[in-house]
Amino acid sequence: MAPARNTLSALPIAARPAAVVVLAALLAACAPFQRETTAGMPGTPGAAALVAAESRIGAPYRYGGSGPDAFDCSGLVSYAYRQAGISVPRTAAEQYAAAQPVTRGDLRPGDLVFFRLSGRDVSHVGIYAGNDQFVHAPQSGGEVRMASLDDEWYRKRYAGAGRLY
Numbered sequence: 665m666a667p668a669r670n671t672l673s674a675l676p677i678a679a680r681p682a683a684v685v686v687l688a689a690l691l692a693a694c695a696p697f698q699r700e701t702t703a704g705m706p707g708t709p710g711a712a713a714l715v716a717a718e719s720r721i722g723a724p725y726r727y728g729g730s731g732p733d734a735f736d737c738s739g740l741v742s743y744a745y746r747q748a749g750i751s752v753p754r755t756a757a758e759q760y761a762a763a764q765p766v767t768r769g770d771l772r773p774g775d776l777v778f779f780r781l782s783g784r785d786v787s788h789v790g791i792y793a794g795n796d797q798f799v800h801a802p803q804s805g806g807e808v809r810m811a812s813l814d815d816e817w818y819r820k821r822y823a824g825a826g827r828l829y
Contacts, residue, residue, distance in 0.1 A: 710774020712748035763826020
């Protein structure tokens with residue numbers, strides 16, 4: 665039996681760098697896709713909570729629900745942060761009080777966005793996903809979904825944002 669021959673060494677020296685680039689590209693195509701978390705902040709608890717919340721998109725709304733199969737807004741936040749190893753208060757108003765305030769311009773994925781749906785008290789919360797989008801459990805009959813902070817309905821009711829970590 666003939667000895668095994670190194671294929672790369674059989675190429676002319678000038679062609680070897682190109683072969684290495686092609687091989688690297690092929691190997692990169694086999695690597696699993698990894699979602700970019702927060703810009704320049706991979707591995708934050710907020711990014712982990714966001715991934716957990718996004719994984720529940722489509723789950724039904726249920727008043728008092730805190731997962732894993734049904735949620736209300738603050739229950740989704742509690743569930744997502746619990747998956748990231750952080751215990752948070754249960755209601756939107758308590759989460760608002762516990763969060764460190766963040767300006768809208770300083771929002772990072774995983775931060776919480778709060779709304780006053782009626783009256784003066786904070787009564788709704790979502791998890792910021794970047795690009796003015798957030799994940800939330802909207803209302804009875806709805807399901808966990810993405811929404812935009814730029815939507816007029818949410819823009820008029822926006823109460824502020826905060827960070828829990």
